[in-house]
Amino acid sequence: MDPAQYQRQLVQDRAHVAGGLNVRVPDGRQVAALMRVLRDLVDVAKAQHSVTPLMAFFQDNIEKADKAFLSDIPVACHRGCAHCCRIWVDASPVEVLYVAKSFSGAARDQATETFRDAVSVTGGMSSAERGKLVYPCPNLKDGVCSIYDVRPTVCRSLVSMDASVCARVFYLLSDEEIVSPAPNILLGRGYRLALAGALKHAGLAHTQVELNSSLDIAFSNPQAEQQWLEGEDPFAAADKAPEDDVMADENYRMIYETAFAGY
Ligand code: SF4
Structure with a gap:
């Protein structure tokens, strides 16, 4: 062309x-x-x-x-409803970099520590294993997503018609279906x-990576954004989503x- x-x-x-x-x-x-x-x-x-x-x-x-x-x-979801923020989340590498960029100064230092702690619990787990663990997303602060404006696409599209079903599924691990x-x-x-x-x-690099492990890498590697823009994969060691490549x-x-x- x-x-x-x-x-x-x-x-x-x-x-x-x-x-x-x-x-x-x-x-x-x-x-x-x-x-x-x-x-x-x-x-x-x-x-x-x-x-x-x-x-x-x-x-x-x-x-x-x-x-x-x-x-x-008429979905039940709204800012401040965070029942589902306790499960495996994956994102595109560029979404991870953009979230990491939204933190600076002391907030970034705090987030670096928080994600390091989270990875000591969730690191290496498959999404199926995470499905059996009720563990809050480190971005959740006082019940509200602290990165709401830059949250990954997955977080935007997981919605429900009934918050009480979400509460049972995500806190009590009920096997009910969430209708979206x-x-x-x-x-x-x-x-x-x-x-x-x-x-x-x-x-x-375009395949989906797990959020905790990839943000841990983004926070600890100040070169991650440049490396990714130059065609390297700074998230090669992050946990991978089960269906990580939509092109499959x-x-x-x-x-x-x-x-x-x-x-
Ligand atoms: S990034 Fe925000 S919306 Fe997504 S799981 Fe974490 S707290 Fe919830």
Whole structure:
């Protein structure tokens, strides 16, 4: 694709995703458009030696989709309800770096210690083993997520219609099913796929990593952001999600291949 064609496509793609992914009418072409927009922002992030241009857009776009397409769905979840913040959480490496960047000074020193302590309990556990352990996320402070504005996509998309079921599942380990509305599930899948595709195409580490172990690495390695932007994987030693690569799904891979055909 020549540079003029690339720019024209990018203008169309930006317009296509300006209001966030419409998860009420799932459309792989919109996910592909978002993937290309994010891919372009990866280059901006590399040029600026910072994940912020990419992640500020990503978080803002997911907020737009949430407000536009999910706000009328009567879920039980709200800021301050944190029953589910006791389980395995995984995130894209770039989400981990963005969360780590949100801490500075004394708060960062405190978080470094808190995550080190958490990893001494949860480190090396599989998600199935974590499912049998009621252990709060270290980001939870006085019952509220302290990184709410930059929380990983997984935390945004795990929603429930009934908080009392969540309380039984996450505190008492009941095996009841948590019912999540389809559009909320699609929000998580669409944004995870678009981000992973953009990172994969740029040759950056894109597979999901467990949150406690990866934040422990991010806090203790001041070079982690630069290393990741240069194509290294500073999270190679982090615990891995069971289905860490969304591209393993052939339908998702097809969207990725369509998005970048001719690039
Ligand atoms: S990051 Fe925030 S929303 Fe996600 S599990 Fe931890 S406290 Fe809960």
